[in-house]
Amino acid sequence: MSTGNTTCCIVGGGPAGIFLGYLLARSGISVTVLEKHADFLRDFRGDTIHPSTMQLLDELGLLEEFLAITDFRADQLWLNFEGQRIAGPTFAHLKTKCKFLGFVPQWNFLNLLSQEASKFDGFDLRMNTRATEVIREDGKVVGVRCESGNREYEIRADLIVAADGRSSTIRKVTDQTVVETGVPIDALWFRMDHRPQDDKGETLGWLRGGHMLVTIPRRTHSQVAMVIRKGCFDQIKAQGIDAFRQTIRKVCPPLADVAVSLKDWDQVKLLTVQINHLERWSENGLLFLGDAAHAMSPMGGVGINLAIQDAVAAANQLVTPLRNGTLNLEDLQAVQARREPAARKTQRLQVRAHAILFGGSTGPDQAFSIPWSIRIAAWLFAPILRRVAGRWIGLGFQPEQIETEIVDG
Incomplete structure (x- = not known):
């Protein structure tokens, strides 16, 4: 088995x-x-x-370069609640x-970053390469074993970073x-053939009859x-693809004409939502970052941005x-001490939002249920809540700044 050496080996080519x-x-x-x-x-x-990134x-x-590959920009998000369009989080007040x-699309973003990184001599991106095990010597992680095609080899490094997501291999083997x-x-x-045409796509959330679409x-x-509802996919499939299309048409009318493009369940993928965290993000020679350290809910779309803040810190x-x-x-x-408070605050906020939206409903025919007390409070404090939510989504609890400098052209 051949051995390579580097200063830092990062497992996972995500954000x-x-x-x-x-x-x-x-x-x-x-690296x-x-x-x-x-x-x-x-x-x-x-x-x-998000604005922080x-x-x-x-x-x-x-x-x-990033803005050139951006499909769409939104300075405010909108919701459609039971047929009524409602203003959601706003970002116009942020100091960014x-x-x-x-x-x-994330693949365009990662391609951009990797292409820019490849301009530096020290950057080595190895695609189609899987880390299978860590190597320890004298109680310290000193490398990883890798598979690439039919080849197996080792990479030794001063630091191994596990950034391989919520299904982290490194998390499992350690x-x-x-x-x-x-x-x-x-x-x-x-995917639907066309995006909603009500407002050029600005309405992201659609809530009607106990169902929610984003x-x-x-x-x-x-x-x-x-x-x-968690665990209800089989029940939904049992009702048939036509019933599924009908739900889409009911909840999001702009998709009514294109819902027919969903022909079978092979076009529908289940994302199992998780919120979890590691007690320790590191051991000697090994550091966990991003979803490998703290898996987030999709709520707010904050996960990718938190992962990038972790990387900067x-x-x-x-x-x-x-x-x-x-x-x-x-x-x-010290990295965990810096980043864990923001990650845990975000997770607690997501858990609270889940409890409000989804805690009182049961069965596949009612994914969410908003108590009237929450609806009234949201109406009374709407302007403040829009700004607060915009700051939480747009900046997070601990935005970072880059303190490192270019030393290799």
């Missing part, structure tokens, strides 16, 4: 992994990123890039350069303690999520000890 790899290579650190797939082209991933892209000089959400939070919902993902606009179609903390060869466990623990 946290690629962004961290870019920042480290930009700062002159040799190898392992992505188990042959490309980034997977449809059911987060598409919403665009602020970082501006700091890196990549904002214009971009006061809007950007919608871009027997990490995962704390699960009960979630009452799952989501069914599918429509994400893309240039040629809409990516749609139907929120369902990690780079800020770790570039100097990685460059000097002095990295220790305390450096890794």
Whole structure:
């Protein structure tokens, strides 16, 4: 078995992994990123890039390149509740350069970041490469074993970063303690031929008759999520695809004419919603980031942006000890100390929102139920809530700034 060496090996080519790899290579650190797939082209991933992330892209000089691949921008989100269009979170008041959400397919975003990162000599992205095991010596993680096609080899590194998502292989093989939070919902993902035409796609949430749809606009179609009660997908399938199409037409009238494009259940993918976190994000030589450290609900579309904030904080903390060869466990623990409060606050907010929206309903025919007390409070405090929600979604609880510098052109 052959062995390669690098300073940092990142397992997972998602937003946290690629962004961290870019920042480290930009700062002159040799970094190898392992992505188990042959490309980034997977449809059911987060598409919403928030003002906090665009602020970082501006700091890196990549904002214009990003905006060029953005399908749609929204400075305010809208809901359609029982046929009535209601103003949702607004971002116009945020103290950022971009006061809007950007919608871009994640594969385009990752391609952009990886292409920019490849301009630095120290960046090595290995597609179709799966990490299968960690290597330990004297109680420290010193590398990973990899598979690529029929080839097996080892990569030794001063630091292994597990950024391989909520189904993290590294999390499993290191027997990490995962704390699960009960979630009452799952989501069914599918695409429609055209996005809703009511307002050029600005209405993202559609709630009617106990059902909820989220429509994400893309240039040629809409990516749609139907929120369902956890474990009810089989019951929904038993009712037949025609009943499913009828529900779509009822909840989101702009999709009525194109719902016929759903021919069978193979076009509908189940996303099992999870909220969980690790008790410890690190051990000697190993750090977990993004969903591998704290899996988020899709609510608010904050997951990708939190993962990127993790990457920025990690780079800020770790570039100097990685460059000097002095990295220790305390450096890794400092990353968790910096980022865990924001992640846990976000999760608690998601859990509370789940309880309000989905806690009182039962069965596949009623995914959500909003108590009248909450409806009245939302109406009374709507202007304030729109701004508060816009800040939470747009910036999060702990926005980061890039403190590392370019040292390799």
